[in-house]
Amino acid sequence: MKNTPVDYEIVSRKIKESGLKSVGKASIREIKKLVDLIEAETGDKFIRMEMGVPGLPPTQIGVEAEIEALKKGVAAIYPDIYGIPQLKPEIARFVKLFLDIDVNTEGCLPTVGSMQGGFAAFMTINRMNADREGTLFLDPGFPVHKMQIKILGQGHMSFDIYDYRGDKLRDKLESFLKTGKVSSILYSNPNNPSWICFTKTELQIIGELATKYNVVVIEDLAYFGMDFRKDYSIPGQPPYQPTVAKYTDNWVLLISSSKVFSYAGQRIGMMVISDKIFNTKAPDLLRYYSSAYVGYALVFGSIYALSSGTSHSAQYALTAMLEAVNDGILNLTGPVKEYGKKARIMKKMFTGNGFNIVYDKDEDNPIADGFYFTFSYPGFTGEELLNEMVYYGISAISLAITGSERLEGIRACVSLVKREQFPDLESRLKRFHEDHPTK
Numbered sequence: 151m152k153n154t155p156v157d158y159e160i161v162s163r164k165i166k167e168s169g170l171k172s173v174g175k176a177s178i179r180e181i182k183k184l185v186d187l188i189e190a191e192t193g194d195k196f197i198r199m200e201m202g203v204p205g206l207p208p209t210q211i212g213v214e215a216e217i218e219a220l221k222k223g224v225a226a227i228y229p230d231i232y233g234i235p236q237l238k239p240e241i242a243r244f245v246k247l248f249l250d251i252d253v254n255t256e257g258c259l260p261t262v263g264s265m266q267g268g269f270a271a272f273m274t275i276n277r278m279n280a281d282r283e284g285t286l287f288l289d290p291g292f293p294v295h296k297m298q299i300k301i302l303g304q305g306h307m308s309f310d311i312y313d314y315r316g317d318k319l320r321d322k323l324e325s326f327l328k329t330g331k332v333s334s335i336l337y338s339n340p341n342n343p344s345w346i347c348f349t350k351t352e353l354q355i356i357g358e359l360a361t362k363y364n365v366v367v368i369e370d371l372a373y374f375g376m377d378f379r380k381d382y383s384i385p386g387q388p389p390y391q392p393t394v395a396k397y398t399d400n401w402v403l404l405i406s407s408s409k410v411f412s413y414a415g416q417r418i419g420m421m422v423i424s425d426k427i428f429n430t431k432a433p434d435l436l437r438y439y440s441s442a443y444v445g446y447a448l449v450f451g452s453i454y455a456l457s458s459g460t461s462h463s464a465q466y467a468l469t470a471m472l473e474a475v476n477d478g479i480l481n482l483t484g485p486v487k488e489y490g491k492k493a494r495i496m497k498k499m500f501t502g503n504g505f506n507i508v509y510d511k512d513e514d515n516p517i518a519d520g521f522y523f524t525f526s527y528p529g530f531t532g533e534e535l536l537n538e539m540v541y542y543g544i545s546a547i548s549l550a551i552t553g554s555e556r557l558e559g560i561r562a563c564v565s566l567v568k569r570e571q572f573p574d575l576e577s578r579l580k581r582f583h584e585d586h587p588t589k
């Protein structure tokens with residue numbers, strides 16, 4: 151019987167009872183359930199880093215606007231599927247003020263979380279050309295997007311960008327685009343799970359090649375403005391959140407309110423489509439839609455069929471939150487900076503105890519501190535490491551499920567870890583290091 155920070159016998163028994171062959175191979179939800187059960191029986195509190203959920207209260211301005219809208223009776227009324235009239239110009243203004251990009255209000259749409267935006271974008275964009283097959287993912291990435299592609303019966307290609315940063319990205323990306331089979335490119339920036347952020351050089355390469363091969367870039371800005379090495383929070387002033395929209399007209403942006411406004415529960419996000427793509431005529435769309443125009447097919451085809459629009463009251467919340475940040479009354483990233491501060495401290499605890507940061511650089515610059523980071527330990531695969539760390543009261547997910555080729559890696563999410571838990575985290579990591587000496 152081993153002596154570990156969390157009772158060895160109970161952890162082993164709970165793993166056995168869960169029926170999981172390997173904790174390291176389990177999905178996020180399976181790990182969550184297992185850890186809930188271990189915590190309940192042992193009374194020990196885990197350092198929980200498996201789920202990417204906000205750890206802050208929702209933006210109050212949104213909550214109040216939503217309550218007021220509900221009191222006025224909007225719950226009884228279907229909202230316009232392309233968004234309430236007040237919201238659309240506020241989204242366009244946000245895009246201008248924080249990305250420095252001009253877009254017509256008709257291409258500014260609310261969606262049921264940016265998750266639905268992604269689904270509707272794949273559904274429509276990947277059907278524009280009958281001779282193409284689907285999406286190229288710049289991995290590592292968010293597994294649910296690949297699930298969406300699979301559910302839609304579409305094809306996908308992917309590669310891990312770890313070895314293709316900077317100028318090296320051009321040839322690699324072009325090798326996929328040359329096949330003529332790619333309809334769209336998807337990546338998140340900052341990236342879930344690795345927290346790498348594409349540099350200007352990389353975004354320019356992606357943009358130029360998207361134009362050259364007439365491919366649409368679906369840029370997932372789920373963590374908008376959260377590269378805290380720069381302050382992207384001042385409306386109308388540089389620096390702006392970097393975007394591929396500076397380098398091509400072929401873009402769709404997915405902007406989530408879940409993390410930056412801690413508004414995940416209300417399932418509201420934004421999809422913003424460039425004027426060029428919105429007005430593009432793609433006759434192959436007529437196989438599925440009554441219109442060959444991309445914008446029309448997306449709104450009156452995909453979004454109508456999926457959910458007939460987005461929750462009426464949540465649209466009022468989003469309008470109010472955007473108005474507040476656009477007017478400079480509310481600082482866009484002020485509250486979420488706490489994630490970066492915690493990540494900085496936590497990463498030091500890991501590296502001080504024999505762990506390495508896996509995705510550690512953006513070209514020559516050290517990676518930002520933010521919502522996620524990735525780590526490994528000498529001599530362990532990610533799967534083995536997760537299996538072992540459960541006994542030390544630490545839970546996270548393996549990079550293997552994210553399209554990463556760094557199989558030694560684990561993703562840690564900082565959001566749910568409380569500062570009061572830092573001493574526990576440090577002593578458990580120290581203990582792990584003592585029990586697994588490195589050469």
Ligand SMILES: Cc1ncc(COP(=O)(O)O)c(C=O)c1O
Nearest residue numbers: 263264265338342372406408419
């Ligand atoms: C990269 C990425 N895209 C999209 C989403 C989903 O965002 P939303 O809650 O707006 O649907 C997440 C949520 O974790 C994410 O990490």
